[in-house]
Amino acid sequence: MSEITYVRGDATAPSVKGVKLIAHVCNDIGGWGKGFVLALSRRWPEPEAAYRAWHRDRAHNDFGLGATQFVQVEKYVWVANLIGQRGIRTGSKGVPVRYEAIDTGLAHLATKAAELDASVHMPRIGCGLAGGNWSRVEPLIMRRLVERGVAVTVYDHGE
Template sequence: MKKLSGDLLQLAIDGQFDVIIHGCNCQCQMGKGIALSVKRQFPEAYDADCQTAKGDAAKLGTVSIAEVERHGRAFHVVNGYTQYHWRGTGVKADYEAIRGVMKTVKSTFPGKRIGYPKIGAGLAGGDWEVIRAIIDEELAGENHAYVEYSA
């Protein structure tokens, strides 16, 4: 896993990534964190989320995908269903769902430049070391990078 600093969404717009992944809940909300930024900057991704069944636990570990074009550059935004809901305290990240999302990304976008934030380790409360190991295992052999946010 490579580590970069910056704004994942801006890096995608600037052509640094072919695919960006962010974690979503299964409630079609995108109301906080990077999901809210995705919803605002890439409404196509929110539209893809809204095409899925709201509140369906079967979405865990799956994805919805939007193709986005900005300033003549095209890339994909992957909404990874990595948690069922956002309410309450404690860990809401589902590690097996994160694994499923990464497997799908690898099989759908082989050879592409992939970027992501600390999926599941922010508002979802997951353990980044566990998640990092899952990502490294599932995206082995791919060109992928964790982007630590900095303005």
């Protein structure tokens, strides 16, 4: 069975051939301004603009935990804005990450990856500012993507 490939580097610059889907976790309150999204915004303005418009018009669309928005940023590169965290602060209900929402979003990602015949590239989603544990996220990625034949590369940012 396939495995996740782990590399040091920048998830916004995958160096493989073919169509690439860059996945990351967003919050459900419209905030975009810390963590991996900054690297995305430095490279392309479209994911942030699409996310903000999606949030602004949420009364009329599927914006919410588990939803995933796909934004094409180059001919062979797409960004997946996956809503996988409730709010942005750790509080009485614990850390912001929502594993069920990430799981649902990964299912959407698997469908899109199959449709585009794309590989998936991501940082350790849900484990930075969202406060999640990789030991809980990794099995979701294995089940939703890797076991379905989707090539997944996880990037640990090099110093």
